[in-house]
Amino acid sequence: MDKKPCKSQEVEVRKGPWTMEEDLILINYIANHGEGVWNNLAKAAGLKRTGKSCRLRWLNYLRPDVRRGNITPEEQLLIMELHAKWGNRWSKIAKHLPGRTDNEIKNYWRTRIQKHINKQAEMYSSHVSNPELHGHQASTSQLPCNSPAGFMETYSPISSFNHGNVELFPVQPQQQPQQHVVNQSNNENYWSMEDIWSMQLLNGE
DNA sequence: AAAGCGCCCAACCGCCGGGGC
């Protein structure tokens, strides 16, 4: 992708965190013109960003229907079921979780669930190398979820986790549904999506 | 109080497949 910015004009391209101004420009532009071709959109809106970057920003953060933070136990369960079925097909999984993005699910998986699986695997390997320490013989048939392979095969929440109204994993106290905090080139800027959308409303968009 | 460390997530990168010319 991004094969080369259209030969003729080597425009400077901004990278890194989006500023509130950029967010507003993008939101305004899409509100007025729709999504269209992202590279054109970036140019037409006057954003010094790649189309790809605009698309990502919109889909993962700015879309009005995007939900962030506070993944519920039900969602966690669903993620695990779907991941057991499809593997790392994040976008496919995300389609079954309204308002969730593939990026968020991927991050969630890697930071929470994956970590948990790794712990299980570690426990298993220490168990295998020191079975006596654990008071009984290592029997893979008895430890479906403790062997890395067995765990991966059988981590379907139905078989491996106790669920219901219970958290499948100790869900860390989620950070606030993130009031967005951005360090905007030397002057700190704090805003939330609510702020941005209410500004939109004020602008009559 | 401050230094160190780990967690989390936004954003980037690279690859791939599809569509148009």
Added chain:
DNA sequence: GGCCCCGGCGGTTGGGCGCTT
């Protein structure tokens, strides 16, 4: 058929933040 451009996807990373020591 080959090239170019684009969107989409999964993997990776950099930096902010909070907790611990």
